[in-house]
Amino acid sequence: MAMNIRYVARETGTNLRRNFSLTLASVVTVAVSLTLFGAALVFAQGVGNMTARWKGGIEFIVFMQPSATQEQLDSVRTSLEDNPEVTSVTYIDKAAAYEEFKQLFSRSKDMIEAVDESAMPPSFRVAPSTSDADVIQALGQAFQKKAGVREVVFAFETVRTMQRITRIASIVIVAVAVFLLVAAVLLILNTIRMAMFARRREIEVMKLVGATNWFIRVPFMIEGLVHGIVGAAVAIVGVQGLNWAFNRGLSNNRDLKIFQGFVITGSQMSFTTLLLIGLGCLIGALGSGIAVSRFLDV
Amino acid sequence: MIKLENVTKIYKGDVPALRDANVNIDKGEFVFLVGASGSGKSTFIRLLNKEEEPTRGRIFVAGKDIGSLNGWKVPYLRRNIGYVFQDFKLLPNKTVFENVAFALEVIGRPSHVIKSQVPAILELVGLTKKVDSFPGELSGGEQQRVSVARAFVNRPLILLADEPTGNLDPATSVGIMRLLDRINRTGTTVVMATHDRGIVDTMRRRVIELDKGHIVRDQSRGVYE
Numbered sequence: 001m002a003m004n005i006r007y008v009a010r011e012t013g014t015n016l017r018r019n020f021s022l023t024l025a026s027v028v029t030v031a032v033s034l035t036l037f038g039a040a041l042v043f044a045q046g047v048g049n050m051t052a053r054w055k056g057g058i059e060f061i062v063f064m065q066p067s068a069t070q071e072q073l074d075s076v077r078t079s080l081e082d083n084p085e086v087t088s089v090t091y092i093d094k095a096a097a098y099e100e101f102k103q104l105f106s107r108s109k110d111m112i113e114a115v116d117e118s119a120m121p122p123s124f125r126v127a128p129s130t131s132d133a134d135v136i137q138a139l140g141q142a143f144q145k146k147a148g149v150r151e152v153v154f155a156f157e158t159v160r161t162m163q164r165i166t167r168i169a170s171i172v173i174v175a176v177a178v179f180l181l182v183a184a185v186l187l188i189l190n191t192i193r194m195a196m197f198a199r200r201r202e203i204e205v206m207k208l209v210g211a212t213n214w215f216i217r218v219p220f221m222i223e224g225l226v227h228g229i230v231g232a233a234v235a236i237v238g239v240q241g242l243n244w245a246f247n248r249g250l251s252n253n254r255d256l257k258i259f260q261g262f263v264i265t266g267s268q269m270s271f272t273t274l275l276l277i278g279l280g281c282l283i284g285a286l287g288s289g290i291a292v293s294r295f296l297d298v
Numbered sequence: 299m300i301k302l303e304n305v306t307k308i309y310k311g312d313v314p315a316l317r318d319a320n321v322n323i324d325k326g327e328f329v330f331l332v333g334a335s336g337s338g339k340s341t342f343i344r345l346l347n348k349e350e351e352p353t354r355g356r357i358f359v360a361g362k363d364i365g366s367l368n369g370w371k372v373p374y375l376r377r378n379i380g381y382v383f384q385d386f387k388l389l390p391n392k393t394v395f396e397n398v399a400f401a402l403e404v405i406g407r408p409s410h411v412i413k414s415q416v417p418a419i420l421e422l423v424g425l426t427k428k429v430d431s432f433p434g435e436l437s438g439g440e441q442q443r444v445s446v447a448r449a450f451v452n453r454p455l456i457l458l459a460d461e462p463t464g465n466l467d468p469a470t471s472v473g474i475m476r477l478l479d480r481i482n483r484t485g486t487t488v489v490m491a492t493h494d495r496g497i498v499d500t501m502r503r504r505v506i507e508l509d510k511g512h513i514v515r516d517q518s519r520g521v522y523e
Contacts, residue, residue, distance in 0.1 A: 007403060007404075201389055202400075208347070208376060208381050208387075209376065209377070209405060209449075210375070210405050213373070215404060216404075
């Protein structure tokens with residue numbers, strides 16, 4: 001079917017203008033819901049990156065001296081692996097430790113430049129079979145005095161609290177966002193319905209002179225997509241802004257050392273951006289799709 | 299060109315609008331549908347356009363059984379059928395030119411076709427001087443001319459007219475009938491529902507009379523009664 005692009009652009013433009021207040025309401029609702037969604041995602045990613053070392057039940061880390069010999073490493077590893085209280089041991093070599101260090105301190109370029117891979121301490125991440133804090137403490141301390149060990153670091157209570165709060169907060173925020181997304185779909189549906197009502201004479205004539213269903217529908221579908229995409233664009237700017245403000249606040253605050261590792265990688269940000277655009281399109285297509293299929297029978 | 303085989307249409311509430319109708323209309327014919335209000339004239343016309351589905355029976359338009367037509371093909375059927383209404387159904391915010399052009403635009407005709415066809419058809423209906431007027435600025439007769447132009451601009455095989463002179467005074471009606479007659483002479487089949495005794499008696503064309511859904515008379519070169 002020959003679909004005149006000028007025709008579609010003109011019709012869609014007229015619809016968007018004619019229903020400006022409803023269009024605005026749809027776009028704002030999409031923007032707010034997607035901003036919340038994106039912020040929750042970014043926050044969860046940030047905390048995830050920050051506490052990545054402590055994932056999977058890891059309760060303490062045995063850091064070796066950078067100069068530790070292979071024998072010393074093997075001896076610590078064997079005694080960890082043979083210990084019945086230990087479920088799993090993960091060895092992090094110098095290269096992996098340096099990668100992690102670079103990510104953790106990505107905000108302080110001078111720090112990264114000052115250190116190279118050889119200065120990195122290799123380490124063992126230990127997941128004990130018990131959750132009894134005293135047993136874990138005793139277990140960890142026992143390695144403190146072994147040859148080649150620099151220090152044993154235990155999971156902070158703060159890390160645990162952080163992970164818990166983030167989990168709950170993310171669930172709450174995402175739930176609110178989902179409610180708002182549903183509201184956005186309904187608003188778009190209604191806006192498109194109004195636009196179709198305003199054009200009911202045109203639609204009647206189109207049907208009688210033999211315009212195809214898709215020819216009649218496409219401008220309305222595109223109108224809904226525009227709502228979704230513009231809303232998503234606003235949300236992306238919002239999420240980037242929040243991330244920027246959060247990072248600034250953190251890097252200026254020396255007391256919040258724990259947030260040093262709160263970093264969103266570029267690929268995570270691109271993922272969030274793409275996800276928001278995708279969701280925006282989905283919301284717009286859904287709202288206008290329901291509207292045209294329910295209220296445009298031929 | 300048009301064939302109805304045992305067509306019955308019953309609306310909800312068991313009101314039969316058309317009962318066991320058998321009609322054969324050849325290409326190029328001019329047919330009046332006459333009868334009192336509620337006799338089934340409008341239903342007859344709406345069935346041909348597939349705005350309504352028959353309860354029983356088969357309808358052929360241009361050799362095709364339109365009952366077996368897929369939903370998505372209905373627009374292509376309608377491109378072969380022009381439709382003129384009692385209340386014109388013009389778009390008030392578009393000019394005369396735009397109203398006629400709209401009918402070509404929405405079936406995807408390229409703009410160079412529109413630019414040549416629309417002025418030609420407006421000349422045929424005698425509205426060359428009114429191309430930039432809005433429907434609100436025109437008389438009833440002029441509005442109906444625009445509506446005929448819109449129905450005919452795509453050169454359909456069939457022109458359906460439902461009481462096209464119902465809102466017009468007798469003198470203006472004569473002008474519209476001359477126009478429909480000219481269109482008929484180009485080979486277009488015209489089916490027109492009307493109450494207008496004077497027009498039917500003057501034109502002396504085929505008359506199909508309906509009474510409570512029954513075809514009670516089918517007469518070539520007939521009169522109103």
